[in-house]
Amino acid sequence: MVVRVRFSINGLPAVELQTYNKYYIGTRQHYEFCLQHESIEQDHAVIHCVRNGEVDVVTLMGRIFVNGREVRVQELTQRDANEDGVVRLRIGDVEAEMIFETDESSEKTIDVPTTYEALFEKRETENK
Template identity: 50%
Template sequence: MVRVSINGQPPVELVPYVRYRIGSRSYMEFYIDHESIEGYHGVFDCEPDCVYVIKLLGQTFVNGKEVEVQKLTSESAGEDGLVKLRFGEVEAEMYFDSDSTNDEDTTLTEASVLTKDIKKKLDCSKHEK
């Protein structure tokens, strides 16, 4: 199971064979309202055994290194199963684990669910350090 938490928000489970758009436009699956986020900033492209983090228009970092495209697997994560991400100035974390029993996680499976569960405005000012 792969989960993503953006800017301290609750983790969201990513589903294989789904592409999740990241950006400052309200129709993105991961909508982030922050001045450092481009309209169509990047993409999570999910496969059964990996996630591709793809930069489109904005700065994207994986474990502190700026990337264009980065394939992430459980081997990419540290001992804690965590990969540190950053989109513009917004911090995020990707978790790789095999425990899918956490009821607090949100699973995104189709466009209508994506729109309903994730299209909440991520207010970056509440979580900035």
């Protein structure tokens, strides 16, 4: 089962987070989430999409609240979400959401030739 994770901040459209990537939040222009708000620090926080459906939220210089509770480091999964798959966040004084969605249709299957003849036919087709 694949779990898609999306992040929305300040009511903006949600951005899908890619596994194994880090997303920085702060006032620096080159950050993935650059926010010009009085409650946001230059190097506020980082979101690390650790693996399928697991996200770490780490405070660098600012304050982060997860479901109303202030945290320094917090692992988030679907278990932390409400019935709609949403975890409520506050980055400084800016509202945000982490959205978890199960996407069973996105699992990929690969058709692998299992006989010599099938493998040979596939190569013949690719070479045309």
